[in-house]
Structures are given as C-alpha cells and as structure tokens.
Amino acid sequence: MVKKVAIVGAGPSGILLAHYLLRRQERYQIEIFDFRSDPRTVAFSKSRTFPIVLSQRGINALRQIEGLESAVKAISLETNGAVLHQQNGKTRVISRRSSQWSLDRTSLVIKLLEQLPTKSDRNQVNLHFNHQCTQVDFAAKQVKFQKSDSEAEITVDYDLLIGADGARSVVRESFLKTDNFQCEQKYVPNNYKSIFLPPLDPKLAVNWQPGKVHSWRLDNGTSILLLYQMDSSWSGVVLFPHQDKTIAELATPQEVISYFRQKFPEIGQILPSSEAADFANRSVSRVLTVRCNRYHQGDSVLLIGDAAHAVSPSLGQGCNAALEDANIFNQILDEYADNLAVAVEQFTIQRQADGIALVELSDYGLPSSKKLFFELLLRNSLSKYLHPISPKFFLPSLFELVAEGKLSYSEILDLYQDWIAKVKKSNQEILSP
Ligand SMILES: Cc1cc2nc3c(=O)[nH]c(=O)nc-3n(C[C@H](O)[C@H](O)[C@H](O)COP(=O)(O)OP(=O)(O)OC[C@H]3O[C@@H](n4cnc5c(N)ncnc54)[C@H](O)[C@@H]3O)c2cc1C
Known part of the structure; x- marks a missing residue:
C-alpha cells in the first residue's frame, strides 16, 4: 500500500x-x-x-x-581553500586537497x-x-x-x-x-549580518582570488567571510560577538562606511553607499x-x-x-x-x-583565542608534511577531515577530542564575565 x-x-x-x-x-x-x-x-x-x-x-x-x-x-x-587577510594587509593562503562548491x-x-x-x-x-x-x-x-x-x-x-x-x-x-x-x-556566541559587494575593480583586488573563501578577523572575534559569486559579485557574512553592539547599532550608510574603512579597510574602500544603506537596515541574525x-x-x-x-x-x-x-x-x-x-x-x-x-x-573546532587560532593554523600547515611521517602525533587538518567526508563526525571528534577540550576551556575563560 x-x-x-x-x-x-x-x-x-x-x-x-x-x-x-x-x-x-x-x-x-x-x-x-x-x-x-x-x-x-x-x-x-x-x-x-x-x-x-x-x-x-x-x-x-x-x-x-x-x-x-x-x-x-x-x-x-569551485573553491579549494581560503585566503586569510591579516590586519597588516598581508594574506595567508590555505589550500585544500578536496574541492568544494560555493553557492547561494x-x-x-x-x-x-x-x-x-x-x-x-x-x-x-x-x-x-x-x-x-x-x-x-x-x-x-x-x-x-x-x-x-x-x-x-x-x-x-x-x-x-x-x-x-x-x-x-x-x-x-x-x-x-x-x-x-x-x-x-543554545545560541552561538556570535551573531551575523549578510553582506554583498559588487564586482571588484581589478586594481583594488590584487589579493582577491575567486576560488577561495576570503576571511578577515579582528582581535575581539569580529570576522568577515566572503565568497565569489557566479555574477562576479562577492557575498558573505559579518560575524560579531553577541555582547558587542557596535555593528548592530550602525544606523546610517555613513556610519557603516566609516566603520569598515577603519576596521576592514580593504572592504571599506569598495563598499558602495547603496550596500552600506542596505547593511544598516538588514536585521541581525542569531544562530x-x-x-x-x-x-x-x-x-x-x-x-x-x-x-x-x-x-x-x-x-x-x-x-x-x-x-x-x-x-x-x-x-x-x-x-x-x-x-x-x-x-x-x-x-x-x-x-x-x-x-x-x-x-x-x-562549536569548538575554531577557537576564539587569537593564540589558539594561530596554533590551529600552524597545526594545519604542518600536518600536510608531518601527518604522513607521524600520523598519531600530527593529525590531518580538521577542515580537510570534515570536508572530505571519509570519516563520520563521531570518528573525527574521537581524533580531535584533546583539541576540542582545549578550545572549550579557553572559550569558557574568554566568554565568562
Ligand atoms: C550564515 C550561515 C552560513 C552557513 N554556511 C554553511 C556552509 O558553508 N556550508 C554548510 O553546509 N552549511 C552552512 N550553513 C548551514 C545551512 O544553511 C543549514 O544547515 C541548512 O540550510 C539546513 O537545511 P535544512 O533543510 O535542514 O533546514 P533549513 O534550510 O532551515 O530549511 C527549513 C525549512 O523549513 C521551513 N519551516 C520552518 N518552520 C516551519 C513551519 N513551522 N512550518 C512550515 N515550514 C517551516 C523554512 O521556511 C525552511 O524553508 C550556514 C548557515 C548560516 C546561518
């Protein structure tokens, strides 16, 4: 039947x-x-x-x-890695073995x-x-x-x-x-707002690579993730700590542009006033x-x-x-x-x-602490060379493991439980008043 x-x-x-x-x-x-x-x-x-x-x-x-x-x-x-934009204007490129697809x-x-x-x-x-x-x-x-x-x-x-x-x-x-x-x-500690940028002037966009996820991060945990789109525009999200009201309270296009020019100059210089106005009006989302x-x-x-x-x-x-x-x-x-x-x-x-x-x-793969964040980046880049030599001590990159899908999430958690415990402890210390 x-x-x-x-x-x-x-x-x-x-x-x-x-x-x-x-x-x-x-x-x-x-x-x-x-x-x-x-x-x-x-x-x-x-x-x-x-x-x-x-x-x-x-x-x-x-x-x-x-x-x-x-x-x-x-x-x-297709995307195959990430570009981390540092506050000094330099970039760090992370490549991925497995290719991924980005879409809306x-x-x-x-x-x-x-x-x-x-x-x-x-x-x-x-x-x-x-x-x-x-x-x-x-x-x-x-x-x-x-x-x-x-x-x-x-x-x-x-x-x-x-x-x-x-x-x-x-x-x-x-x-x-x-x-x-x-x-x-539970709500995650970060809220987010979407952000959309027009196609870029190539002279201003030397460090922007279409096949990578681009990210920026401030010391207080505010970060931006941007992805290239089919129509040559860029779209993504601005993530910021729930208790920090700075972004939520940006009320006019001028305030938005001035914030980005100061904190994320690469984005501030290309942010059109129409998007700045939309950004101010867009609601804050919680996850x-x-x-x-x-x-x-x-x-x-x-x-x-x-x-x-x-x-x-x-x-x-x-x-x-x-x-x-x-x-x-x-x-x-x-x-x-x-x-x-x-x-x-x-x-x-x-x-x-x-x-x-x-x-x-x-929740705990990515640390809030700047020190642990750099430790994670270091582990990821070293693992490429050292994992084949000493697989027990140098685990494959967490990002690769979850993306490749060869291991179940439980198996990955088993491998990464020491790291997860370390990040949990550190995040609790940072977030506790
Ligand atoms: C900023 C952001 C970035 C993300 N990036 C990624 C990423 O890069 N990769 C990734 O894998 N995931 C990502 N995710 C997560 C991803 O979007 C979700 O996990 C995915 O959409 C879940 O799909 P779903 O079908 O289970 O639920 P949803 O996509 O939430 O769909 C649920 C549907 O149910 C409907 N609905 C809700 N309540 C009712 C109701 N009472 N009656 C009838 N209909 C109802 C909604 O309208 C909706 O259409 C991201 C999420 C966010 C917020």
Missing part, C-alpha cells in the same frame, strides 16, 4: 529526501509544506539568504539522484525544487507553500497547518512525518511533550545550535537536518550534514525494506552520535 509522507520544511534536507523517496518504486505519496512562499516565484531577497559551501558529504548525497550533481554544480563555483542557499533550494518531478501523471509529490506547521498529534498521526493567505487551518494524515523545518522546528517542539526526549538549544537525544518519535516521525542538529556555520557543515541525513535515511530504508517503524528508530541509532559530534566540532 502507498504510504502517505508529510515533509514539513522545503529546505535542502526536506526536498532532497523527497527526491530519494520518489525513487523508491512509487511506495510513497509525498506532500511538502513550507511556511514561506515558493522561492521560484518571489523576487530574490538578499536579506534572507547567504552563501554556503558544499563539500564532499553534501555533493555525494546529491550524486545519488540522477542529474542533481550536475544541476547544482552548474550554479556553483536559496539558489540551491530552487535548483532542488526545479529538479523534482512534480508534474508526473500520478502527482506523487505535491508542494504546499504558505503553509505553517502549527501542531502535531502523534497519537492520531495528524499534522496541522495554518495557511498564510487565509484563516484556514488544514489537518493532514500521515504514515511518515518528516520534521525538516530547520533550527526552530515546530515538529521537534512537539517531541518535548513525549517521554524521555531531551533537547538542548541556534541543537543537541537532541533522539531523532525519531514512535514508529512514524523523524527529524532531519537543522531540526535534528543545527550547528554554528564555523566549519560550513550544516547543509552538508542535512543532505547527508537524506542519503542515510534512504540507505536505512534499503536495509530494512521500507519498514518505517524500524527505519525511523534506526536513524536515531545510526545518526544521533554523529549529530552531537558535529555540533561539538562546530
């Missing part, structure tokens, strides 16, 4: 899982709900998006669906949606935008949605409910009413991290992606892990012949430790 699947959240994890389920021999009838409008029909809003980097984990999850890897690659740019998050979602075969004769998948999930009744196997264009509330029956509704998941919130569910939600002790409820509900394990963007793994979740659940369905009750429980068994490890690595 065809099983009814309700997916809450048309983000990367929810849509990729729909792709996987659609290829499972017409076993599933899929309804996808999202409280936002269809991103294919609304004007591109820079305030609601940011660039992301996909590494091998995410790319591998896309590769399993015919045509997806090439479709997403066509809207991505909303463009990824649009591409995944475009590739969904929604127009098939059987309507095996239907999209419902402007539908906000408000409530889940686990006993009745029903989920409720409020339509944004009317007062109407609709109730949907499900055999399988997927909570792919991001860090502030309503599906996860419903787990809180069940026995033995523990979930820790939530989520640690749960299980990702399933009963025999029919599953959390995936940020809903299960939202992380800080420091290692650039949130979306990679979200896409990997869809691939892993598909493999579990293969392994257990689509027995949903067993499959959802197996997802917790096979994935929860990795989810927790990823949050830990993302």
